[in-house]
Each structure stands twice: as C-alpha cells, then as structure tokens.
Amino acid sequence: MKVAGIDEAGKGPVIGPMCIGGVLVEESKINALKNLGVADSKKIAPKKRGQLASQIEKYSEKIFVFEVSPQQIDEFRRLMSMNDIMVLAFSKVLEELHPDEAYVDAADVKEERFGKRLLQEYAKKHPERAKDISIVSRHQADAIYPVVSAASIVAKVRRDALIEDIKKEIGIDFGSGYPSDPKTKQFLKDWFREHGELPDIVRHSWKTVDNLMNKEK
Incomplete structure (x- = not known):
C-alpha cells in the first residue's frame, strides 16, 4: 500500500512563495522514516533539515513540491479564502502522488472538514480513485505521522532555498x-x-x- 504525507511551508509569510510538500512511500518504509528522526520541520535546524531531505528521498517512491507564488496567492485571494487555496494546493499534490492513503496537516480550524473538502476536490478530476482513497486530516499531523513530518521537511527545505534565491537576486x-x-x-x-x-x-x-x-x- 502506498501512503502519502502532505504539509505546507510558508502559509503565513508576507514574502515569498508557499510550498506544499508531498512524500509518497510504501507502507513498509514508514518505520525507516521514523528511524531517521523526522519531526516537525520547524523544530529541526536548517542544516539537519537539508540532510534529512536527501535521506527521505532514498526511502520515497515519489516526492513532489507544489509552489504557489505571491502573485498567485494574491490572485486567488480575490476569489476565495486562504482555506480554499489550501484545499486546492493540497489537492494538486494528491493528484501528483495518487496514494492509497493520505495523511495531511489540516489547514482549517476544523480538521475533519479539511479532509472532506480535500477528498471532494480530488474527486472532481479522479472520481474512480477517490472512492478508494482514505484521507486522515489532523492538526499538527507533522508531529504525529512520520510521513507528514517528511513532507513538512521537504516543503520547508524547498521554501528556504527559494527564499535564499530571492535574497541573492535582490x-x-x-x-x-x-x-x-x-x-x-x-x-x-x-x-x-x-x-x-x-x-x-x-x-x-x-x-x-x-x-x-x-x-x-
């Protein structure tokens, strides 16, 4: 069984993109992720995050990071709430990974509602697959499920790299x-x-x- 973890980095900043990270692993590899010492990316030093990101890659079937630029966020916000944007962005990652089971860090005050809305969004393009997928949506999922911790690390490493690029550019x-x-x-x-x-x-x-x-x- 293929299991995915999805989490975001950069929802709150006023500068730079938001990154939604997704990690797809075979269920049997989840313990290996745990043994790497993955945790909520905010609690890990940047250098260690970088090292973990390359180790996570070795155990993953697929890694995908969806980037949403500041302009895209501004455009979307004219039409919808930040919660709606999160549903769309998480759904893009889900569509890329197509897991049997997904664990996601709920980007809504009501964690169950976020999971349901994510499933509905996914079902619009993949009605058949949506019937079989199970989505577990929890607050602080990155502290509970190693596969979400892994996604959190991957997303944070990508956002940090993009932020460094912007600093060099300007x-x-x-x-x-x-x-x-x-x-x-x-x-x-x-x-x-x-x-x-x-x-x-x-x-x-x-x-x-x-x-x-x-x-x-």
Missing part, C-alpha cells in the same frame, strides 16, 4: 519573510519609501501590506 537580506520579523518589517518599509510600491516577491493581499500603506500615506 541583494538584500529581508529575514524570514514573516510579518512578525523585525528585519522583514524594516525591509518592507525601506523598499516602499524608496520605490513607492512593493516588489512582486511580496504578498500584496496581506494585512501587513495594508497597514504599511496606510501608515506611509
């Missing part, structure tokens, strides 16, 4: 990209004062941006 270290990061706040303020607008690496639909615009105006 030649500025803007910190983590999270609204609460003083370095990120300062970067947004300085850039806006200099250019009169914010770059396309920023999610313009975030409240942080609204607040900044209102203050600066």
Whole structure:
C-alpha cells in the first residue's frame, strides 16, 4: 500500500512563495522514516533539515513540491479564502502522488472538514480513485505521522532555498519573510519609501501590506 504525507511551508509569510510538500512511500518504509528522526520541520535546524531531505528521498517512491507564488496567492485571494487555496494546493499534490492513503496537516480550524473538502476536490478530476482513497486530516499531523513530518521537511527545505534565491537576486537580506520579523518589517518599509510600491516577491493581499500603506500615506 502506498501512503502519502502532505504539509505546507510558508502559509503565513508576507514574502515569498508557499510550498506544499508531498512524500509518497510504501507502507513498509514508514518505520525507516521514523528511524531517521523526522519531526516537525520547524523544530529541526536548517542544516539537519537539508540532510534529512536527501535521506527521505532514498526511502520515497515519489516526492513532489507544489509552489504557489505571491502573485498567485494574491490572485486567488480575490476569489476565495486562504482555506480554499489550501484545499486546492493540497489537492494538486494528491493528484501528483495518487496514494492509497493520505495523511495531511489540516489547514482549517476544523480538521475533519479539511479532509472532506480535500477528498471532494480530488474527486472532481479522479472520481474512480477517490472512492478508494482514505484521507486522515489532523492538526499538527507533522508531529504525529512520520510521513507528514517528511513532507513538512521537504516543503520547508524547498521554501528556504527559494527564499535564499530571492535574497541573492535582490541583494538584500529581508529575514524570514514573516510579518512578525523585525528585519522583514524594516525591509518592507525601506523598499516602499524608496520605490513607492512593493516588489512582486511580496504578498500584496496581506494585512501587513495594508497597514504599511496606510501608515506611509
């Protein structure tokens, strides 16, 4: 039986893409993942995450990371809520992996509702497969199921790499990209004062941006 874990990295930041990671393994390999010491990616040092990501690859049937750019997030948010976006993005990963069983980190206050909506979305394109798939949707699934921990690590490693690329490209270290990061706040303020607008690496639909615009105006 093929089992998938799905988790996101970068749902909350005001800068950079969101990455949804998916890891597909044979059920018999789940213990091997556990023995690697996979855990919630936020609790693992960046260097260790990188090492784990390459080990996870050895045990996986398939790894897939779906990237959603800041512009895409802004576009989607005109039409739907962040929860709706999460359902669509997780569904893209599910479609790529086609597991028999999926464990997902619920991106909704109601974990069961997220699982049901994900299954419905998947069923739109794959009605036959959807009849046989089982989806377990839990909060903090990355701390409970090794296969979700693995997905969490893969997603975080990809997002971190993309963030480093952006920093090199613009030649500025803007910190983590999270609204609460003083370095990120300062970067947004300085850039806006200099250019009169914010770059396309920023999610313009975030409240942080609204607040900044209102203050600066």
